[in-house]
Amino acid sequence: MEESGVQTINIIDAPHHVNERVKIGVWLTDKRSSGKIAFLQLRDGTAFFQGVLLKNKVTPEVFELAKHELRQEASFWVIGEIHEDTRSKFGYEIQIEDIEVIDASEDYPIGNKEHGIDFLLDNRHLWLRTSKPQAMMKIRDRVIRANYEYFGDHGFTKIDPPILTGNAPEGTTDLFHTKYFEQDAYLSQSGQLYEEAGALALNKVYSFGPVFRAEKSKTRRHLIEFWMIEPEMAFMHQEESLEIQEEYVAYLVQKVIDDCSHELEVLGRDPETLKPFTQTPYPRISYDEAIELLQKGGLDVQWGDDFGSPEETFLADHFSKPVFILNYPKSIKPFYMKGHPTRDDVYVCADLLAPEGYGEIIGGSERETDYDTLLQAVKDAGLDPKDYAWYLDLRKYGSVPHSGFGLGLERFLSWITLQDHLRTTIPFPRMLNRLYP
């Protein structure tokens, strides 16, 4: 190919190059041919569209490539003219004049017919090449950027907590154990305690990173490794934190609606159905009211029980938007939360339940600020105060009211893209029995 004057472009930019000769690096996703015309379905990672070859306009060698030699996922350069054409799904196509093969592809395992989830997860490194995973990764990227935008624009500083830790932030769940030279160490299951230190240093902070739970959870709502956003705000009580939470979630949803309409469509989520979620405030009910609602609905729960997924779904179904459940019993929430001012049996806390059965996407609370109360809570939780000495220090030197929350990225993505499992919202899911690829 001696094509010095031809511009190299991406498929996504094809509409700006109509009737121009261009060069594009592509992979083959599928092909069809007749005796004198061939259609190559192409992708380059920016979009999918098709190339058309007419037998009487290319050399016999090139037509033979298109008809026979090129296999699914072969990589090659195409040179040709961009045409607008309503018969093509993308609206544009390239009339191919020449093909320069880069690499062949033999026996590509993923076909264009249906596959089972186990096979697809075994081939996740290749499955990412297809349209639905690509749409999901683009939405995931947009949500991650929206996080940085939102907190950056609201005076937050990103503070990165350690992933290797010597103590268990919440003490209750199973942690991944490892060695830190001679000491025991654990993979972080939450950055929250460190974010509290950050908030007392920098006022409003947040973290975004992976966390690890060695729980034998085997459900559509759990991953072993997942990504969490954990903001923490000094001089802030819970009510103001709730206002930030709903404004933040509404912002994320709005950005996806604005910038990912094509990706939502690929994943089967009508953007119109997301619009109500951009309207704040979100409803708030107390844990007490939630129990009453559940009991009236015939569910077998008592005050003091934690909600399982049937309960969460039942509650969420009563509202057309995400709903905050306020002030849970102390017995089912972690030790660091602040006690209610007029009741000694509940914390000042809230979970945000997503609609449509997607469960808890945010858990948050005001934090305990009194040294002695927190010390007692550490002991009551069966934890060693020595391990939490630094955390207790935060209540010793200028303790202030502060509140924070954590949003599970994959839970959020699963909800706004209507996935039936978190595993499709992360590039390489770590699950109970899946560490590969």
Added chain:
RNA sequence: GCUGAAUUAGCUCAGUUGGUUAGAGCACCUGACUGUUAAUCAGGGUGUCACAGGUUCGAGUCCUGUAUUCAGCGCCA
């Protein structure tokens, strides 16, 4: 961890009451077709029936155990 289901060709699956040589579609190869959209049409053969025992003249099919996967529950975000 509990409950239920599944495991047959590279993939997705069928396989009747236990009975000859194990079935289809897709993928792959050959040929036809100038607008295909999971193209269509004709032809071409895939195999440790998850593994280990057992019952039987005979087991993909029935029994026992094991492994793995899926779905739901519990725990949680």
